[in-house]
Amino acid sequence: QVQLVESGGGLVQAGESLRLSCEASGRTFTNYAMGWFRQAPGKEREFVSAISWSGSSTKYADSVKGRFTISRDNAKNTAYLQMNSLKPEDTAVYYCGARRVVGDWAYIGAYDYWGQGTQVTVSS
Numbered sequence: 001q002v003q004l005v006e007s008g009g010g011l012v013q014a015g016e017s018l019r020l021s022c023e024a025s026g027r028t029f030t031n032y033a034m035g036w037f038r039q040a041p042g043k044e045r046e047f048v049s050a051i052s053w054s055g056s057s058t059k060y061a062d063s064v065k066g067r068f069t070i071s072r073d074n075a076k077n078t079a080y081l082q083m084n085s086l087k088p089e090d091t092a093v094y095y096c097g098a099r100r101v102v103g104d105w106a107y108i109g110a111y112d113y114w115g116q117g118t119q120v121t122v123s124s
Contacts (some may be wrong), residue, residue: 002026002098002113004122009094009118012086020081022096030054032101033099034079036048036071038092038120045095049081050105054066061104064090087124 010022022034049070050059053065058070069082079096098113104110 002032004096004098004113004115004118005113006094006096009120010119011123014122014124016086017082017084018086018120019037020118020120021124022079024077024079024098029077031075031100032112033102033105035097035099035105036070036081036094037097037108038094040092045108047106048094061106072097083120086120088122088124091120091122092097093119094124
């Protein structure tokens with residue numbers, strides 16, 4: 001089992017920044033690629049970004065490319081999502097997930113473990 005705990009969400013104005021953290025405990029953190037997804041009210045959970053176990057490979061949704069940066073610190077068992085130039089359409093609950101299987105990082109079904117989510121609200 002892997003337990004994931006997100007933190008760092010909050011209420012900000014458009015153009016501001018937030019950094020989300022996802023701390024993992026349980027099994028070996030470096031066995032897992034990590035992903036960030038988000039879910040807005042009335043919408044399905046959507047892919048935001050993912051990072052390989054080593055941190056050498058990353059992927060972003062087109063909607064956040066150039067504004068968000070994913071990273072991880074394996075010594076701290078923590079993944080991060082730095083979000084800059086936030087827009088009202090970024091408002092959602094953000095979830096981190098962990099997966100062992102290599103493949104389409106945007107495929108939500110491949111993630112083995114999920115955190116409880118952290119709310120991000122961007123006002124205009």
